[in-house]
Amino acid sequence: MELSYWELKNWFTDVDYTIVGSGIVGLHAGLRLRERFPAAKILVLERGMLPQGASTKNAGFACFGSLSEIMDDLKTHSEEDVVRLVEKRWQGLQLLRKRLGDAAIDFKPHGGYEIFLKEDERGFTDCLSKLPFVNDILKPLFKADVFSKETDRFGFKNIQDYLIFNPFEAQIDTGNMMQELLKHAVASNILILNQQTVTSYLDKENEVEVVLNDFSFISKKILFATNGFAHTLTKGAVQPARAQVLITEPIPNLDIRGTFHLDRGYYYFRNIGDRILLGGGRNLDFETENTTEFGQTKIVQNKLEDLLKNVILPNQEFQIAHRWSGIMGVGNSKTPVVTQLSENVFCGVRLGGMGVAIGSLVGTELADLI
Known part of the structure:
Protein backbone atom coordinates (compact mmCIF):
# COMPACT_ATOMS: atom_id res chain seq x y z
CA MET A 1 0.00 0.00 0.00
CA GLU A 2 1.60 3.27 -1.14
CA LEU A 3 0.54 6.05 1.20
CA SER A 4 1.34 9.76 1.11
CA TYR A 5 2.69 11.79 4.00
CA TRP A 6 -0.81 13.28 4.45
CA GLU A 7 -2.51 9.89 4.57
CA LEU A 8 -0.03 8.54 7.08
CA LYS A 9 -0.28 11.67 9.23
CA ASN A 10 -4.08 11.94 9.34
CA TRP A 11 -5.13 8.30 9.50
CA PHE A 12 -2.29 6.12 10.74
CA THR A 13 -0.16 8.24 13.12
CA ASP A 14 -0.75 8.55 16.88
CA VAL A 15 -3.75 6.19 16.81
CA ASP A 16 -5.15 5.61 20.30
CA TYR A 17 -7.89 3.08 19.55
CA THR A 18 -8.35 0.90 16.49
CA ILE A 19 -11.72 -0.82 16.18
CA VAL A 20 -12.03 -3.72 13.74
CA GLY A 21 -15.59 -3.89 12.38
CA SER A 22 -17.94 -1.00 11.62
CA GLY A 23 -21.21 -2.71 12.55
CA ILE A 24 -23.51 -2.07 15.51
CA VAL A 25 -20.92 -3.19 18.08
CA GLY A 26 -17.94 -1.44 16.52
CA LEU A 27 -19.62 1.94 16.11
CA HIS A 28 -21.17 1.87 19.57
CA ALA A 29 -17.74 1.04 20.98
CA GLY A 30 -16.32 4.02 19.11
CA LEU A 31 -19.05 6.36 20.35
CA ARG A 32 -18.56 5.18 23.93
CA LEU A 33 -14.77 5.66 23.67
CA ARG A 34 -15.39 9.19 22.37
CA GLU A 35 -17.56 9.93 25.42
CA ARG A 36 -14.83 8.68 27.72
CA PHE A 37 -11.80 10.03 25.85
CA PRO A 38 -12.79 13.26 24.04
CA ALA A 39 -9.31 13.92 22.61
CA ALA A 40 -8.45 10.34 21.54
CA LYS A 41 -7.76 9.37 17.94
CA ILE A 42 -10.21 6.58 17.08
CA LEU A 43 -9.90 4.61 13.84
CA VAL A 44 -12.47 2.07 12.61
CA LEU A 45 -11.38 -0.49 10.00
CA GLU A 46 -14.01 -2.36 7.99
CA ARG A 47 -13.22 -5.23 5.63
CA GLY A 48 -16.32 -4.68 3.47
CA MET A 49 -17.77 -1.89 1.40
CA LEU A 50 -20.49 -1.87 4.11
CA PRO A 51 -20.43 -3.67 7.49
CA GLN A 52 -19.54 -7.19 6.41
CA GLY A 53 -21.41 -9.47 8.79
CA ALA A 54 -25.04 -8.91 9.76
CA SER A 55 -25.47 -5.27 10.83
CA THR A 56 -26.83 -4.15 7.45
CA LYS A 57 -28.17 -7.57 6.46
CA ASN A 58 -30.46 -8.46 9.38
CA ALA A 59 -34.26 -8.51 9.29
CA GLY A 60 -34.75 -5.42 11.47
CA PHE A 61 -36.36 -7.15 14.46
CA ALA A 62 -36.31 -5.17 17.70
CA CYS A 63 -36.83 -8.33 19.74
CA PHE A 64 -35.31 -10.16 22.69
CA GLY A 65 -36.43 -13.76 22.02
CA SER A 66 -39.65 -15.64 21.33
CA LEU A 67 -41.27 -17.84 24.00
CA SER A 68 -39.97 -21.07 22.42
CA GLU A 69 -36.44 -19.57 22.14
CA ILE A 70 -36.48 -18.61 25.81
CA MET A 71 -37.73 -22.09 26.74
CA ASP A 72 -34.98 -23.60 24.60
CA ASP A 73 -32.38 -21.44 26.39
CA LEU A 74 -33.70 -22.63 29.76
CA LYS A 75 -32.62 -26.17 28.80
CA THR A 76 -28.96 -25.18 28.52
CA HIS A 77 -28.69 -22.06 30.71
CA SER A 78 -29.72 -21.35 34.29
CA GLU A 79 -32.93 -19.41 34.92
CA GLU A 80 -30.82 -16.52 36.23
CA ASP A 81 -28.66 -16.50 33.08
CA VAL A 82 -31.69 -16.51 30.78
CA VAL A 83 -33.33 -13.60 32.61
CA ARG A 84 -30.02 -11.72 32.55
CA LEU A 85 -29.73 -12.31 28.78
CA VAL A 86 -33.25 -11.01 28.16
CA GLU A 87 -32.47 -8.00 30.37
CA LYS A 88 -29.31 -7.21 28.44
CA ARG A 89 -31.16 -7.46 25.11
CA TRP A 90 -33.92 -5.20 26.40
CA GLN A 91 -31.38 -2.68 27.77
CA GLY A 92 -29.55 -2.78 24.44
CA LEU A 93 -32.75 -1.96 22.54
CA GLN A 94 -33.46 0.98 24.84
CA LEU A 95 -29.87 2.23 24.42
CA LEU A 96 -30.18 2.00 20.62
CA ARG A 97 -33.47 3.92 20.63
CA LYS A 98 -32.15 6.57 23.02
CA ARG A 99 -28.97 7.14 21.03
CA LEU A 100 -30.51 7.29 17.54
CA GLY A 101 -34.15 8.20 18.16
CA ASP A 102 -37.23 6.25 17.10
CA ALA A 103 -37.92 8.42 14.05
CA ALA A 104 -34.41 7.93 12.65
CA ILE A 105 -34.61 4.12 12.84
CA ASP A 106 -38.29 3.99 11.79
CA PHE A 107 -39.26 2.22 15.01
CA ASP A 173 -35.33 -0.06 9.41
CA THR A 174 -31.88 -1.68 9.43
CA GLY A 175 -30.50 0.57 6.69
CA ASN A 176 -31.67 3.73 8.43
CA MET A 177 -30.21 2.51 11.72
CA MET A 178 -26.75 1.95 10.28
CA GLN A 179 -26.78 5.22 8.33
CA GLU A 180 -27.70 7.09 11.50
CA LEU A 181 -24.97 5.30 13.49
CA LEU A 182 -22.42 6.21 10.81
CA LYS A 183 -23.56 9.86 10.93
CA HIS A 184 -23.08 9.90 14.70
CA ALA A 185 -19.63 8.35 14.36
CA VAL A 186 -18.47 10.84 11.71
CA ALA A 187 -19.92 13.75 13.72
CA SER A 188 -17.91 12.47 16.72
CA ASN A 189 -14.66 12.64 14.71
CA ILE A 190 -14.30 8.87 14.47
CA LEU A 191 -12.30 7.91 11.38
CA ILE A 192 -13.76 5.06 9.29
CA LEU A 193 -11.90 3.25 6.51
CA ASN A 194 -13.68 0.61 4.45
CA GLN A 195 -12.31 -2.39 2.56
CA GLN A 196 -9.41 -2.74 4.97
CA THR A 197 -8.71 -6.27 6.22
CA VAL A 198 -6.65 -6.74 9.38
CA THR A 199 -4.51 -9.78 8.53
CA SER A 200 -2.64 -9.97 11.85
CA TYR A 201 -1.64 -8.01 14.92
CA LEU A 202 1.12 -8.09 17.53
CA ASP A 203 0.66 -6.87 21.09
CA LYS A 204 3.97 -5.27 22.08
CA GLU A 205 2.96 -4.59 25.72
CA ASN A 206 2.82 -0.79 25.34
CA GLU A 207 1.23 -0.74 21.88
CA VAL A 208 -0.15 -2.97 19.14
CA GLU A 209 1.20 -3.40 15.63
CA VAL A 210 -1.78 -3.74 13.29
CA VAL A 211 -1.11 -5.35 9.91
CA LEU A 212 -3.23 -4.65 6.81
CA ASN A 213 -1.95 -6.93 4.06
CA ASP A 214 1.48 -5.40 3.22
CA PHE A 215 1.14 -2.33 5.46
CA SER A 216 1.29 -1.93 9.24
CA PHE A 217 0.78 0.84 11.76
CA ILE A 218 0.86 1.31 15.54
CA SER A 219 -2.19 1.69 17.78
CA LYS A 220 -2.27 1.94 21.56
CA LYS A 221 -5.21 -0.48 21.79
CA ILE A 222 -7.19 -2.63 19.36
CA LEU A 223 -10.81 -3.71 19.80
CA PHE A 224 -12.32 -6.50 17.67
CA ALA A 225 -16.04 -6.25 16.88
CA THR A 226 -16.12 -8.87 14.13
CA ASN A 227 -18.79 -11.21 15.60
CA GLY A 228 -19.27 -14.10 13.11
CA PHE A 229 -15.70 -13.71 11.83
CA ALA A 230 -14.11 -14.06 15.29
CA HIS A 231 -13.60 -17.85 15.24
CA THR A 232 -9.78 -17.84 15.37
CA LEU A 233 -9.69 -14.83 17.68
CA THR A 234 -11.70 -16.61 20.39
CA LYS A 235 -10.21 -20.11 19.92
CA GLY A 236 -13.52 -21.48 18.63
CA GLY A 331 -21.72 -20.56 20.19
CA ASN A 332 -22.52 -23.07 22.94
CA SER A 333 -23.58 -20.19 25.16
CA LYS A 334 -25.88 -17.31 24.23
CA THR A 335 -23.88 -14.94 26.44
CA PRO A 336 -21.75 -12.53 24.36
CA VAL A 337 -17.97 -12.72 24.64
CA VAL A 338 -16.77 -9.32 25.89
CA THR A 339 -13.23 -9.79 27.09
CA GLN A 340 -9.61 -8.67 27.18
CA LEU A 341 -7.44 -11.02 25.10
CA SER A 342 -4.07 -9.52 26.04
CA GLU A 343 -2.61 -6.30 27.45
CA ASN A 344 -3.88 -4.08 24.61
CA VAL A 345 -6.31 -6.35 22.72
CA PHE A 346 -10.05 -6.64 23.40
CA CYS A 347 -13.09 -8.20 21.72
CA GLY A 348 -16.89 -8.00 21.83
CA VAL A 349 -18.41 -10.84 19.79
CA ARG A 350 -20.90 -13.78 19.75
CA LEU A 351 -24.21 -11.91 19.62
CA GLY A 352 -26.19 -15.09 18.99
CA GLY A 353 -28.42 -13.67 16.26
CA MET A 354 -29.56 -10.85 18.57
CA GLY A 355 -27.26 -8.09 17.31
CA VAL A 356 -29.96 -5.44 16.92
CA ALA A 357 -31.04 -6.03 20.52
CA ILE A 358 -27.72 -6.50 22.27
CA GLY A 359 -25.16 -4.92 19.94
CA SER A 360 -25.29 -1.40 21.36
CA LEU A 361 -24.79 -2.71 24.89
CA VAL A 362 -21.95 -5.07 23.86
CA GLY A 363 -20.20 -2.17 22.10
CA THR A 364 -20.53 -0.02 25.20
CA GLU A 365 -19.26 -2.82 27.47
CA LEU A 366 -16.36 -3.44 25.09
CA ALA A 367 -15.28 0.21 25.27
CA ASP A 368 -15.62 0.15 29.03
CA LEU A 369 -13.05 -2.66 29.28
CA ILE A 370 -10.38 -0.05 28.43
Whole structure:
Protein backbone atom coordinates (compact mmCIF):
# COMPACT_ATOMS: atom_id res chain seq x y z
CA MET A 1 0.00 0.00 0.00
CA GLU A 2 1.60 3.27 -1.14
CA LEU A 3 0.54 6.05 1.20
CA SER A 4 1.34 9.76 1.11
CA TYR A 5 2.69 11.79 4.00
CA TRP A 6 -0.81 13.28 4.45
CA GLU A 7 -2.51 9.89 4.57
CA LEU A 8 -0.03 8.54 7.08
CA LYS A 9 -0.28 11.67 9.23
CA ASN A 10 -4.08 11.94 9.34
CA TRP A 11 -5.13 8.30 9.50
CA PHE A 12 -2.29 6.12 10.74
CA THR A 13 -0.16 8.24 13.12
CA ASP A 14 -0.75 8.55 16.88
CA VAL A 15 -3.75 6.19 16.81
CA ASP A 16 -5.15 5.61 20.30
CA TYR A 17 -7.89 3.08 19.55
CA THR A 18 -8.35 0.90 16.49
CA ILE A 19 -11.72 -0.82 16.18
CA VAL A 20 -12.03 -3.72 13.74
CA GLY A 21 -15.59 -3.89 12.38
CA SER A 22 -17.94 -1.00 11.62
CA GLY A 23 -21.21 -2.71 12.55
CA ILE A 24 -23.51 -2.07 15.51
CA VAL A 25 -20.92 -3.19 18.08
CA GLY A 26 -17.94 -1.44 16.52
CA LEU A 27 -19.62 1.94 16.11
CA HIS A 28 -21.17 1.87 19.57
CA ALA A 29 -17.74 1.04 20.98
CA GLY A 30 -16.32 4.02 19.11
CA LEU A 31 -19.05 6.36 20.35
CA ARG A 32 -18.56 5.18 23.93
CA LEU A 33 -14.77 5.66 23.67
CA ARG A 34 -15.39 9.19 22.37
CA GLU A 35 -17.56 9.93 25.42
CA ARG A 36 -14.83 8.68 27.72
CA PHE A 37 -11.80 10.03 25.85
CA PRO A 38 -12.79 13.26 24.04
CA ALA A 39 -9.31 13.92 22.61
CA ALA A 40 -8.45 10.34 21.54
CA LYS A 41 -7.76 9.37 17.94
CA ILE A 42 -10.21 6.58 17.08
CA LEU A 43 -9.90 4.61 13.84
CA VAL A 44 -12.47 2.07 12.61
CA LEU A 45 -11.38 -0.49 10.00
CA GLU A 46 -14.01 -2.36 7.99
CA ARG A 47 -13.22 -5.23 5.63
CA GLY A 48 -16.32 -4.68 3.47
CA MET A 49 -17.77 -1.89 1.40
CA LEU A 50 -20.49 -1.87 4.11
CA PRO A 51 -20.43 -3.67 7.49
CA GLN A 52 -19.54 -7.19 6.41
CA GLY A 53 -21.41 -9.47 8.79
CA ALA A 54 -25.04 -8.91 9.76
CA SER A 55 -25.47 -5.27 10.83
CA THR A 56 -26.83 -4.15 7.45
CA LYS A 57 -28.17 -7.57 6.46
CA ASN A 58 -30.46 -8.46 9.38
CA ALA A 59 -34.26 -8.51 9.29
CA GLY A 60 -34.75 -5.42 11.47
CA PHE A 61 -36.36 -7.15 14.46
CA ALA A 62 -36.31 -5.17 17.70
CA CYS A 63 -36.83 -8.33 19.74
CA PHE A 64 -35.31 -10.16 22.69
CA GLY A 65 -36.43 -13.76 22.02
CA SER A 66 -39.65 -15.64 21.33
CA LEU A 67 -41.27 -17.84 24.00
CA SER A 68 -39.97 -21.07 22.42
CA GLU A 69 -36.44 -19.57 22.14
CA ILE A 70 -36.48 -18.61 25.81
CA MET A 71 -37.73 -22.09 26.74
CA ASP A 72 -34.98 -23.60 24.60
CA ASP A 73 -32.38 -21.44 26.39
CA LEU A 74 -33.70 -22.63 29.76
CA LYS A 75 -32.62 -26.17 28.80
CA THR A 76 -28.96 -25.18 28.52
CA HIS A 77 -28.69 -22.06 30.71
CA SER A 78 -29.72 -21.35 34.29
CA GLU A 79 -32.93 -19.41 34.92
CA GLU A 80 -30.82 -16.52 36.23
CA ASP A 81 -28.66 -16.50 33.08
CA VAL A 82 -31.69 -16.51 30.78
CA VAL A 83 -33.33 -13.60 32.61
CA ARG A 84 -30.02 -11.72 32.55
CA LEU A 85 -29.73 -12.31 28.78
CA VAL A 86 -33.25 -11.01 28.16
CA GLU A 87 -32.47 -8.00 30.37
CA LYS A 88 -29.31 -7.21 28.44
CA ARG A 89 -31.16 -7.46 25.11
CA TRP A 90 -33.92 -5.20 26.40
CA GLN A 91 -31.38 -2.68 27.77
CA GLY A 92 -29.55 -2.78 24.44
CA LEU A 93 -32.75 -1.96 22.54
CA GLN A 94 -33.46 0.98 24.84
CA LEU A 95 -29.87 2.23 24.42
CA LEU A 96 -30.18 2.00 20.62
CA ARG A 97 -33.47 3.92 20.63
CA LYS A 98 -32.15 6.57 23.02
CA ARG A 99 -28.97 7.14 21.03
CA LEU A 100 -30.51 7.29 17.54
CA GLY A 101 -34.15 8.20 18.16
CA ASP A 102 -37.23 6.25 17.10
CA ALA A 103 -37.92 8.42 14.05
CA ALA A 104 -34.41 7.93 12.65
CA ILE A 105 -34.61 4.12 12.84
CA ASP A 106 -38.29 3.99 11.79
CA PHE A 107 -39.26 2.22 15.01
CA LYS A 108 -42.71 0.61 14.64
CA PRO A 109 -44.13 -0.99 17.83
CA HIS A 110 -46.48 -3.44 16.10
CA GLY A 111 -45.65 -6.20 18.58
CA GLY A 112 -44.35 -9.69 17.86
CA TYR A 113 -46.04 -13.03 17.28
CA GLU A 114 -44.93 -16.63 17.46
CA ILE A 115 -46.73 -19.08 15.21
CA PHE A 116 -46.64 -22.88 15.37
CA LEU A 117 -47.04 -25.16 12.37
CA LYS A 118 -49.85 -27.76 12.38
CA GLU A 119 -47.35 -30.59 12.76
CA ASP A 120 -45.72 -28.94 15.81
CA GLU A 121 -48.53 -29.66 18.27
CA ARG A 122 -46.09 -30.80 20.93
CA GLY A 123 -44.06 -27.58 20.72
CA PHE A 124 -47.28 -25.55 20.82
CA THR A 125 -48.74 -27.28 23.90
CA ASP A 126 -45.34 -27.15 25.59
CA CYS A 127 -45.17 -23.37 25.10
CA LEU A 128 -48.73 -22.85 26.34
CA SER A 129 -48.02 -24.87 29.49
CA LYS A 130 -44.78 -22.96 30.23
CA LEU A 131 -46.18 -19.51 29.33
CA PRO A 132 -47.23 -18.57 32.92
CA PHE A 133 -43.83 -19.62 34.29
CA VAL A 134 -41.86 -17.57 31.71
CA ASN A 135 -44.13 -14.57 32.34
CA ASP A 136 -43.44 -14.91 36.07
CA ILE A 137 -39.65 -14.92 35.71
CA LEU A 138 -39.75 -11.93 33.32
CA LYS A 139 -42.31 -9.87 35.27
CA PRO A 140 -39.74 -8.15 37.55
CA LEU A 141 -38.09 -6.80 34.39
CA PHE A 142 -41.17 -5.78 32.35
CA LYS A 143 -43.69 -5.14 35.18
CA ALA A 144 -46.28 -6.90 33.01
CA ASP A 145 -46.96 -10.20 31.28
CA VAL A 146 -44.75 -10.50 28.18
CA PHE A 147 -46.53 -13.37 26.42
CA SER A 148 -50.23 -14.01 25.83
CA LYS A 149 -52.39 -16.27 23.65
CA GLU A 150 -54.18 -14.69 20.67
CA THR A 151 -56.32 -15.93 17.79
CA ASP A 152 -54.88 -15.70 14.27
CA ARG A 153 -56.29 -12.64 12.50
CA PHE A 154 -53.75 -12.68 9.64
CA GLY A 155 -55.16 -15.55 7.57
CA PHE A 156 -52.20 -17.91 7.97
CA LYS A 157 -52.71 -21.56 7.01
CA ASN A 158 -51.49 -24.91 8.32
CA ILE A 159 -50.79 -23.54 11.79
CA GLN A 160 -52.09 -24.15 15.32
CA ASP A 161 -55.23 -22.30 16.36
CA TYR A 162 -53.51 -19.65 18.47
CA LEU A 163 -50.53 -17.31 18.16
CA ILE A 164 -48.42 -16.16 21.10
CA PHE A 165 -48.27 -12.36 21.23
CA ASN A 166 -45.53 -10.15 22.70
CA PRO A 167 -46.43 -6.43 22.88
CA PHE A 168 -42.83 -5.38 23.55
CA GLU A 169 -41.47 -6.34 20.11
CA ALA A 170 -41.11 -3.90 17.22
CA GLN A 171 -39.65 -3.36 13.76
CA ILE A 172 -36.83 -1.06 12.76
CA ASP A 173 -35.33 -0.06 9.41
CA THR A 174 -31.88 -1.68 9.43
CA GLY A 175 -30.50 0.57 6.69
CA ASN A 176 -31.67 3.73 8.43
CA MET A 177 -30.21 2.51 11.72
CA MET A 178 -26.75 1.95 10.28
CA GLN A 179 -26.78 5.22 8.33
CA GLU A 180 -27.70 7.09 11.50
CA LEU A 181 -24.97 5.30 13.49
CA LEU A 182 -22.42 6.21 10.81
CA LYS A 183 -23.56 9.86 10.93
CA HIS A 184 -23.08 9.90 14.70
CA ALA A 185 -19.63 8.35 14.36
CA VAL A 186 -18.47 10.84 11.71
CA ALA A 187 -19.92 13.75 13.72
CA SER A 188 -17.91 12.47 16.72
CA ASN A 189 -14.66 12.64 14.71
CA ILE A 190 -14.30 8.87 14.47
CA LEU A 191 -12.30 7.91 11.38
CA ILE A 192 -13.76 5.06 9.29
CA LEU A 193 -11.90 3.25 6.51
CA ASN A 194 -13.68 0.61 4.45
CA GLN A 195 -12.31 -2.39 2.56
CA GLN A 196 -9.41 -2.74 4.97
CA THR A 197 -8.71 -6.27 6.22
CA VAL A 198 -6.65 -6.74 9.38
CA THR A 199 -4.51 -9.78 8.53
CA SER A 200 -2.64 -9.97 11.85
CA TYR A 201 -1.64 -8.01 14.92
CA LEU A 202 1.12 -8.09 17.53
CA ASP A 203 0.66 -6.87 21.09
CA LYS A 204 3.97 -5.27 22.08
CA GLU A 205 2.96 -4.59 25.72
CA ASN A 206 2.82 -0.79 25.34
CA GLU A 207 1.23 -0.74 21.88
CA VAL A 208 -0.15 -2.97 19.14
CA GLU A 209 1.20 -3.40 15.63
CA VAL A 210 -1.78 -3.74 13.29
CA VAL A 211 -1.11 -5.35 9.91
CA LEU A 212 -3.23 -4.65 6.81
CA ASN A 213 -1.95 -6.93 4.06
CA ASP A 214 1.48 -5.40 3.22
CA PHE A 215 1.14 -2.33 5.46
CA SER A 216 1.29 -1.93 9.24
CA PHE A 217 0.78 0.84 11.76
CA ILE A 218 0.86 1.31 15.54
CA SER A 219 -2.19 1.69 17.78
CA LYS A 220 -2.27 1.94 21.56
CA LYS A 221 -5.21 -0.48 21.79
CA ILE A 222 -7.19 -2.63 19.36
CA LEU A 223 -10.81 -3.71 19.80
CA PHE A 224 -12.32 -6.50 17.67
CA ALA A 225 -16.04 -6.25 16.88
CA THR A 226 -16.12 -8.87 14.13
CA ASN A 227 -18.79 -11.21 15.60
CA GLY A 228 -19.27 -14.10 13.11
CA PHE A 229 -15.70 -13.71 11.83
CA ALA A 230 -14.11 -14.06 15.29
CA HIS A 231 -13.60 -17.85 15.24
CA THR A 232 -9.78 -17.84 15.37
CA LEU A 233 -9.69 -14.83 17.68
CA THR A 234 -11.70 -16.61 20.39
CA LYS A 235 -10.21 -20.11 19.92
CA GLY A 236 -13.52 -21.48 18.63
CA ALA A 237 -15.88 -19.94 21.22
CA VAL A 238 -17.62 -18.21 18.30
CA GLN A 239 -18.89 -20.05 15.23
CA PRO A 240 -20.15 -18.32 12.08
CA ALA A 241 -23.80 -18.89 11.22
CA ARG A 242 -25.18 -17.84 7.86
CA ALA A 243 -28.73 -16.51 7.69
CA GLN A 244 -30.49 -16.57 4.31
CA VAL A 245 -33.17 -13.96 3.66
CA LEU A 246 -35.59 -13.07 0.88
CA ILE A 247 -38.08 -10.28 0.27
CA THR A 248 -41.15 -10.21 -1.97
CA GLU A 249 -42.35 -7.60 -4.40
CA PRO A 250 -45.14 -5.39 -2.96
CA ILE A 251 -48.35 -7.38 -2.35
CA PRO A 252 -51.63 -5.48 -2.88
CA ASN A 253 -53.73 -5.09 0.29
CA LEU A 254 -51.26 -6.96 2.49
CA ASP A 255 -52.81 -7.13 5.95
CA ILE A 256 -49.80 -8.46 7.89
CA ARG A 257 -48.18 -6.05 10.35
CA GLY A 258 -45.61 -7.05 12.97
CA THR A 259 -42.67 -9.36 13.54
CA PHE A 260 -43.21 -13.13 13.48
CA HIS A 261 -41.18 -16.14 14.66
CA LEU A 262 -41.65 -19.85 14.20
CA ASP A 263 -39.72 -23.01 15.11
CA ARG A 264 -37.76 -21.61 18.10
CA GLY A 265 -36.76 -18.53 16.11
CA TYR A 266 -35.11 -20.49 13.31
CA TYR A 267 -37.58 -18.82 10.92
CA TYR A 268 -38.73 -15.23 11.10
CA PHE A 269 -40.74 -12.89 8.91
CA ARG A 270 -42.21 -9.40 8.95
CA ASN A 271 -43.82 -6.87 6.69
CA ILE A 272 -41.82 -4.03 5.21
CA GLY A 273 -44.62 -1.83 3.97
CA ASP A 274 -46.55 -4.16 1.65
CA ARG A 275 -43.70 -6.64 1.20
CA ILE A 276 -42.88 -9.74 3.24
CA LEU A 277 -39.31 -10.31 4.39
CA LEU A 278 -38.63 -13.93 5.40
CA GLY A 279 -35.43 -15.53 6.63
CA GLY A 280 -33.97 -18.48 8.46
CA GLY A 281 -33.70 -22.21 7.85
CA ARG A 282 -30.11 -22.80 8.94
CA ASN A 283 -31.40 -25.63 11.14
CA LEU A 284 -32.09 -27.58 7.94
CA ASP A 285 -28.34 -27.98 7.40
CA PHE A 286 -26.26 -26.64 10.28
CA GLU A 287 -22.99 -27.94 8.85
CA THR A 288 -23.34 -26.04 5.55
CA GLU A 289 -24.68 -22.90 7.22
CA ASN A 290 -21.82 -22.66 9.76
CA THR A 291 -19.81 -20.67 7.24
CA THR A 292 -18.41 -17.20 6.59
CA GLU A 293 -19.31 -17.54 2.89
CA PHE A 294 -22.26 -15.51 1.67
CA GLY A 295 -24.80 -17.15 -0.63
CA GLN A 296 -27.99 -19.20 -0.91
CA THR A 297 -28.71 -22.92 -0.95
CA LYS A 298 -31.61 -24.76 -2.60
CA ILE A 299 -32.68 -26.59 0.55
CA VAL A 300 -33.14 -23.35 2.50
CA GLN A 301 -34.60 -21.27 -0.33
CA ASN A 302 -37.11 -24.00 -1.21
CA LYS A 303 -38.24 -24.17 2.41
CA LEU A 304 -38.63 -20.38 2.63
CA GLU A 305 -40.74 -20.34 -0.54
CA ASP A 306 -42.79 -23.26 0.77
CA LEU A 307 -43.55 -21.33 3.98
CA LEU A 308 -44.58 -18.29 1.94
CA LYS A 309 -46.86 -20.31 -0.28
CA ASN A 310 -48.46 -22.66 2.25
CA VAL A 311 -48.36 -20.77 5.56
CA ILE A 312 -47.79 -17.00 5.30
CA LEU A 313 -49.42 -16.03 1.99
CA PRO A 314 -51.82 -18.87 1.12
CA ASN A 315 -54.02 -18.28 -1.93
CA GLN A 316 -52.05 -15.13 -2.77
CA GLU A 317 -49.82 -14.42 -5.73
CA PHE A 318 -46.34 -13.21 -4.84
CA GLN A 319 -43.00 -12.66 -6.56
CA ILE A 320 -39.55 -12.83 -4.93
CA ALA A 321 -37.81 -9.50 -5.47
CA HIS A 322 -34.42 -10.15 -3.88
CA ARG A 323 -32.38 -12.67 -1.85
CA TRP A 324 -29.32 -12.17 0.35
CA SER A 325 -27.48 -13.60 3.35
CA GLY A 326 -25.70 -12.36 6.47
CA ILE A 327 -23.18 -13.91 8.87
CA MET A 328 -24.01 -14.11 12.57
CA GLY A 329 -21.83 -15.25 15.47
CA VAL A 330 -23.13 -18.09 17.66
CA GLY A 331 -21.72 -20.56 20.19
CA ASN A 332 -22.52 -23.07 22.94
CA SER A 333 -23.58 -20.19 25.16
CA LYS A 334 -25.88 -17.31 24.23
CA THR A 335 -23.88 -14.94 26.44
CA PRO A 336 -21.75 -12.53 24.36
CA VAL A 337 -17.97 -12.72 24.64
CA VAL A 338 -16.77 -9.32 25.89
CA THR A 339 -13.23 -9.79 27.09
CA GLN A 340 -9.61 -8.67 27.18
CA LEU A 341 -7.44 -11.02 25.10
CA SER A 342 -4.07 -9.52 26.04
CA GLU A 343 -2.61 -6.30 27.45
CA ASN A 344 -3.88 -4.08 24.61
CA VAL A 345 -6.31 -6.35 22.72
CA PHE A 346 -10.05 -6.64 23.40
CA CYS A 347 -13.09 -8.20 21.72
CA GLY A 348 -16.89 -8.00 21.83
CA VAL A 349 -18.41 -10.84 19.79
CA ARG A 350 -20.90 -13.78 19.75
CA LEU A 351 -24.21 -11.91 19.62
CA GLY A 352 -26.19 -15.09 18.99
CA GLY A 353 -28.42 -13.67 16.26
CA MET A 354 -29.56 -10.85 18.57
CA GLY A 355 -27.26 -8.09 17.31
CA VAL A 356 -29.96 -5.44 16.92
CA ALA A 357 -31.04 -6.03 20.52
CA ILE A 358 -27.72 -6.50 22.27
CA GLY A 359 -25.16 -4.92 19.94
CA SER A 360 -25.29 -1.40 21.36
CA LEU A 361 -24.79 -2.71 24.89
CA VAL A 362 -21.95 -5.07 23.86
CA GLY A 363 -20.20 -2.17 22.10
CA THR A 364 -20.53 -0.02 25.20
CA GLU A 365 -19.26 -2.82 27.47
CA LEU A 366 -16.36 -3.44 25.09
CA ALA A 367 -15.28 0.21 25.27
CA ASP A 368 -15.62 0.15 29.03
CA LEU A 369 -13.05 -2.66 29.28
CA ILE A 370 -10.38 -0.05 28.43
